[in-house]
Amino acid sequence: MSKSKRLLELMMTVNRKRKFTVKELAQEFGVSTRTMLRDLQELSELGVPLYSEVGPHGGYQVLKERILPPIAFSEEEAAAMFFAVYALRHYSSLPFESESASALDKFYLHMSGDVRDRIDQMKNRVDFVTPTRQQESPYLSILLEAAVQQKVLRIEYGSQGEEACRSIQPIGIYANNGLWFCPAYCFLRQGFRIFRCDRMHSVANDTSGMKPLDLRDVHLGNRESFFQTEKESASELYVELSRHGVQMCEAALWLGALLNIREDGTGWLEGPIPRNDLAFYARFFIGLGVEATVERPPELIGFMKTLFKEIMSKYE
Known part of the structure; x- marks a missing residue:
């Protein structure tokens, strides 16, 4: 076996083993x-995080931040990976x-010169626009x-202007419209709720002895089936939507479970929404303007009329 091949296989082996x-x-x-000592020294110089322990039960161990073996990318694959990460720069916070x-x-520094030149030319030709937000989400x-x-x-x-301490069990995080959200129990x-990550002022492991639930089957791909609004605290929503709406x-x-689309592109929203969130929904539907017509619940329409009056009063 050649030395280069041995070093590559050795890198994969030490990454796989916990201790050796x-x-x-x-x-x-x-x-x-x-x-083998020389090979391990070369791996360490290449950046593999090894450390040794002396004594009868000693040996070598790889630190938590293990390094993946070299991966061969084509020019197109390298550019795709670069821009996949480059697109995230719009977010003020990332996990x-x-x-x-x-x-x-x-990626950039280890590319050949011609590939770097090509990427430099593409930087101002392709982008994944996300609203830039000032709110920080440091606990992702x-x-x-x-x-x-x-x-x-x-x-x-x-x-809503109030601070509260809660015990939650997250099922994931996702970004939407430049903001981060955490669906959690x-x-x-x-019950399941969705929390704005930028509104979390502190996050720490719960030390009260609260036992976690078995939520291994709950994830972002099927969360809608778990986020059912309790009937006793819900209002029934119905909104007609234009194509643009x-x-x-x-x-x-968060509207995915309520949205229905007709063949002509128009649609409607129908289903239960929390009564506590009617003010939020009122502001959202006012933002849609003529593209949405709220038909029920009457309490939501009442919130919207109040907001319209407040808006009109600013221009009298």
């Missing part, structure tokens, strides 16, 4: 312990912010980890 000794690797690769910047730098990483690890978190959450409300509502992911 030089003697074990030397026997596995059929080389002397001295040769892997520093890692994304590092990956982008590595811990929310995502809690969703994967099935953990309960304690959050301080500000909504709320132990206070005993349908397109505007399609961009609001």
